[in-house]
Amino acid sequence: MAIRDFIFTAQPSRVVFAKGSLSQLAEEVKALGARRALVLCTPQQRAQAQQASDLLGEMSAGIFDGAQMHVPIEVARVAREHAKAVGADCAVAIGGGSTIGLGKAIAMESALPIIAIPTTYAGSEMTPIYGITEAGAKKTGRDIRVLPKTVLYDPNLSVGLPLGMSVVSGMNAIAHAAEGLYAKDGNPVMSLMAEEGIRALALGLKGIAQNASDMDARSECLYGTWLCGSVLGHVGMSLHHKLCHVLGGSFNLPHAETHTIILPHALAYNASAAPQAMQRIAKALGAPHAAEGAFDLAKQLGAPMALREIGMKEADLEQACKISMSNAYWNPRPLEEVALMGLLRNAWAGDRPNSLSI
Ligand code: NAD
Secondary structure, three states: OOOOOOOOOOOOOEEEEOOOHHHHHHHHHHHOOOOOEEEEOOHHHHHHHHHHHHHHHHHEEEEEOOOOOOOEHHHHHHHHHHHHHOOOOEEEEEEOHHHHHHHHHHHHHHOOOEEEEEOOOOOHHHOOEEEEEEOOEEEEEEOHHHOOOEEEEOHHHHOOOOHHHHHHHHHHHHHHHHHHHOOOOOOHHHHHHHHHHHHHHHHHHHHHHHOOOOHHHHHHHHHHHHHHHHHHHHOOOOHHHHHHHHHHHHHOOOHHHHHHHHHHHHHHHHOOOOHHHHHHHHHHHOOOOHHHHHHHHHHHOOOOOOHHHHOOOHHHHHHHHHHHHOOOOOOOOOOOHHHHHHHHHHHHHOOOOOOOOO
């Protein structure tokens, strides 16, 4: 037993979770007091957006299919103008973190309520965190106005997510929960959700690796996504998210793949400083150690395991280390340049971490 010491501020959002919940979209729009919903998507997900728009019938204000990775400010501006021009009083973001990110960028300026319908496992729908890219730099922040008011989780919509993308986006969500378990501002509710979220995603991902259309496994993954996304929305992140932000922002590495590769190494780095969190992560993964368990899970699922495989140059590792050391996030173990460089080298090579030796 230990003395408990925490603050927990719950963030309000309504979650509707069911196979086929997309069919409830029109009622959910009405429940928000809205009458004209603009549907947002990427060009690749136009068909799913059309399905949503058809379900809305007269309440559809049409489709904006210009969502792009990293939410370029130019796209956000065009989408905001478009929402105004068509008289939208609500936006429905159907897609992954990029589309939901566009919804958030609209909400930030207009306070338009957002209904998010996630089709990946990234978890953005449960957070008040936004990211907008301007002049090549991605600015991120927290603003309660961008938190989607309603989230519809429908496992039917992620069945078409290819296995490779499912795995890396699921590992991205696991990373939110893992860091939530040792967050400086963590709390018992979020720790329960984090542990359960990791367990559900590890189980669900193994299920879809066997059969990508297994609806129980798809549902388990989405359930884990809700839990892990909630953790990201409520507590602060540490070294792992900092490193991924640097590698994505300054070296243009793909988001979810980078999370997948870095997570085991960040956990190994923090193993000795956060032993209780590591025990809970390991238990949720069904493995003896958290770092090795995360590595083995990703490898078993066929994910890329090395930064060199996803475009990182060895010569850039030192620069990545320097940027990560500057303006560092809080981390359970202080950032030490030599050890951090070791972490990056291991992640670059794709070596299995050894949390007992770091
Ligand atoms: P994504 O939204 O960039 O989607 C990648 C591609 O997959 C897109 O072309 C998309 O249309 C397609 N896709 C999505 N769902 C599909 C499906 N079911 N079937 C077929 N194709 C599908 O990928 P992501 O990993 O969900 O999101 C990554 C972005 O989200 C990053 O920019 C990241 O920074 C952001 N993010 C933000 C938060 C937050 O809290 N703000 C949290 C996690 C991620």
